[in-house]
Amino acid sequence: MKETEPHDILKKDAYDFCVLFVSDRLTRIQHQIKELETALSSETKSSAGDKHETGRAMIQLEREKLGQQLAELEKTQQLLSKVPKNRDVKTVGLGSLVVTDSFIYYVAISAGEFKNELKSVYCISAATPIGKLAFGKLVGDTFSFNGKSLTIVSIH
16 A cells, blocks of 8 residues: 555545535525526516516626626636646645645635545635645745744645
8 A cells, every 4th residue: 555545535535525515506506596586587577666676686686696606616617627636746736735734735726624534624726825825835845824834744
């Protein structure tokens, strides 16, 4: 058994967590859009007047907001589809599992904290402040985030 195998499993689990994160948000937004469309059609059938127009305008604004969220989520989904699964380079980049002396990061999308029974991994985007600090770094490099010094122990 290779020494890197537990990290490979952790990396795959973190990737799967990111996929599930995007899928769940996509389902939730699509459900909200359907609810708004139902509300809009029932609003159309209700009485006319200022109250009716205000209700329609509010629903339309909410629908536009959800449309923007959906577009952002689709961009995130595209980025996630480009994350290399078997990244084997020495520097931190997209698809890296970065083990520091304090935390473990998976550089893909901002999906929050993934926990399994043994480890906790922060799924971050390369565009986040910590992602920008770590990007391009090597094992042994140190960077500071929120006043805390982090040293990269390994990259997978």
